[in-house]
Amino acid sequence: MPISLRISGLSKVYNSSVVIDNCSYTFQAGSVYAVMGPNGCGKSTLLRICSLLESPTSGSISYYAGDNELAYDMRLRRMMTLLLPDIGIFNTTVLKNVEYGLKIRGLSRKSIYDASCEALELVGLTHKMSQNALLLSSGQKRRLGIARALVIKPRLLMLDEPTSAIDVENTEIVESAILRIKQERSSTIILSTHERTQADRLADKVVFVENKRLSQDGF
Amino acid sequence: MEYIASGFYHALQLILKLDSELLGIIFLSLKVSGAALVLAALIGIPLGALLSLKKFPMRSAAVSLLNTFMGLPPVVVGLFLYLLLSRSGSLGFMSLLYTPYAMMIAQTVLSLPIVASLTYAAVSSVNPVIRMAARTLGANNYQTAVAIIREARMGIMAAVIAAFGRVIAEVGAILIVGGNIAGLTRVMTTAIAMETDKGNFELALALGIILLSLSLLINTALHLIQNNKDVRSQIEGD
Ligand SMILES: Nc1ncnc2c1ncn2[C@@H]1O[C@H](COP(=O)(O)OP(=O)(O)OP(=O)(O)O)[C@@H](O)[C@H]1O
Ligand SMILES: [Mg+2]
Numbered sequence: 001m002p003i004s005l006r007i008s009g010l011s012k013v014y015n016s017s018v019v020i021d022n023c024s025y026t027f028q029a030g031s032v033y034a035v036m037g038p039n040g041c042g043k044s045t046l047l048r049i050c051s052l053l054e055s056p057t058s059g060s061i062s063y064y065a066g067d068n069e070l071a072y073d074m075r076l077r078r079m080m081t082l083l084l085p086d087i088g089i090f091n092t093t094v095l096k097n098v099e100y101g102l103k104i105r106g107l108s109r110k111s112i113y114d115a116s117c118e119a120l121e122l123v124g125l126t127h128k129m130s131q132n133a134l135l136l137s138s139g140q141k142r143r144l145g146i147a148r149a150l151v152i153k154p155r156l157l158m159l160d161e162p163t164s165a166i167d168v169e170n171t172e173i174v175e176s177a178i179l180r181i182k183q184e185r186s187s188t189i190i191l192s193t194h195e196r197t198q199a200d201r202l203a204d205k206v207v208f209v210e211n212k213r214l215s216q217d218g219f
Numbered sequence: 220m221e222y223i224a225s226g227f228y229h230a231l232q233l234i235l236k237l238d239s240e241l242l243g244i245i246f247l248s249l250k251v252s253g254a255a256l257v258l259a260a261l262i263g264i265p266l267g268a269l270l271s272l273k274k275f276p277m278r279s280a281a282v283s284l285l286n287t288f289m290g291l292p293p294v295v296v297g298l299f300l301y302l303l304l305s306r307s308g309s310l311g312f313m314s315l316l317y318t319p320y321a322m323m324i325a326q327t328v329l330s331l332p333i334v335a336s337l338t339y340a341a342v343s344s345v346n347p348v349i350r351m352a353a354r355t356l357g358a359n360n361y362q363t364a365v366a367i368i369r370e371a372r373m374g375i376m377a378a379v380i381a382a383f384g385r386v387i388a389e390v391g392a393i394l395i396v397g398g399n400i401a402g403l404t405r406v407m408t409t410a411i412a413m414e415t416d417k418g419n420f421e422l423a424l425a426l427g428i429i430l431l432s433l434s435l436l437i438n439t440a441l442h443l444i445q446n447n448k449d450v451r452s453q454i455e456g457d
Contacts, residue, residue, distance in 0.1 A: 048351075051355055052354075053351055053354055053355065074357075074359055077354075077357055078357040081355050081356060081357070082355045083355075084348060084351055084352060084355065086346075086348045087348070087352065088346070088348040088349050088351060088352025088353075088355075089352075090349065090352070090366065090369070090370065091369075091370055092369075100353075100356055100366075101356040101357055104356070104357055104358050104359075104362045105357060148356065149355075149356075152356065152357060
């Protein structure tokens with residue numbers, strides 16, 4: 001079941017500069033959202049807070065599965081993931097990078113391997129499986145990040161500019177992987193982007209960060 | 220000059236015919252320094268990692284202290300341990316003075332700050348995005364720490380090798396607490412000091428050659444590891 005999240009009165013202040021100011025918004029379960037806005041408006045900050053990497057200065061976020069509010073615990077953390085703009089590739093093989101999320105969940109070796117191969121297949125990196133991941137090109141690294149995120153079957157998937165600075169071909173692979181997660185798993189997906197056309201291709205709803213708050217585009 | 224040349228000749232002969240006294244000394248050196256290093260790594264790696272990963276009051280003071288201890292003068296360490304281990308010392312009842320164990324303790328004390336301090340530096344230099352990535356993939360605190368430490372593995376290995384280089388060449392501390400007793404506590408460095416004193420240059424030179432080769436080996440390994448690290452960080456930086 002996908003997760004919905006309700007942001008209420010959220011503010012984030014970094015050393016006395018206000019980035020998000022008393023923002024309230026509800027992301028519906030199973031929808032795809034594109035968050036847009038100029039550089040430095042707070043998209044990444046919002047995604048880091050929503051993925052529990054950072055806590056807000058004030059206000060709160062509630063996560064729901066259906067009508068049940070979920071407690072902030074390891075279980076909740078493991079229902080979601082965020083693809084960071086810098087990805088954070090581990091200095092090991094491509095395969096081990098993908099396997100990581102499943103290993104720390106204590107799954108069986110066989111199922112870890114099978115699921116990871118499947119994820120690598122989906123992003124077209126099977127042939128790079130046993131190579132050191134730091135040697136991949138930046139487009140391939142992005143695809144690896146996608147594989148690493150989707151292998152854990154998140155119910156809430158967040159992606160921070162998943163196709164910035166990569167070519168058309170890589171963008172297509174990444175986008176089709178995102179659409180596939182949407183169709184197969186009906187996960188809630190929130191991605192930030194600077195491209196309106198990409199937002200239109202992927203998202204059900206486009207959200208703008210304006211005046212340190214979120215506002216929805218009517219379409 | 221002739222003196223040195225003939226010394227070299229005899230030294231090589233000693234090495235080539237695997238002189239048993241020579242072998243015993245080398246073996247003890249490796250055993251003492253190796254054991255000290257294992258101990259120092261077992262304590263120093265977790266300590267250095269903890270210092271880097273955990274935020275607590277006085278942390279920077281602890282790090283400064285550790286950095287200061289990196290340069291502990293071996294003779295001073297030897298002196299303090301001597302006082303502790305001698306009959307009237309508080310650990311005198313263990314009768315460890317003039318045994319290889321006392322030497323291991325001395326070298327552990329000397330190498331621990333090096334291992335811990337360089338581990339701290341290695342773990343601290345891991346890109347913060349690694350911590351975030353591990354978190355986003357569902358790692359708990361412990362698993363996140365492991366992921367970060369794993370990224371620092373090359374630097375940690377370099378820390379251990381650097382510490383080994385220091386203790387294998389050290390003479391002050393082990394001479395004081397070990398006593399350089401033939402067949403019991405005589406190691407390469409103490410033997411070189413004594414044989415030189417006695418004018419017995421062949422054995423001293425033979426040991427010197429071996430010690431130098433060992434140092435060369437260690438530094439080559441360190442160099443290789445560091446080169447490898449450079450390549451990786453260049454790749455990561457782009
Ligand atoms: N850890 C931090 N400490 C201090 N200031 C920060 C921190 N993180 C972000 N900021 C500031 O918060 C503001 C919003 O940054 P953020 O990265 O969220 O913007 P963004 O919308 O993602 O921009 P971009 O489109 O360039 O990625 C910026 O002014 C930035 O300088
Ligand atoms: Mg950003």
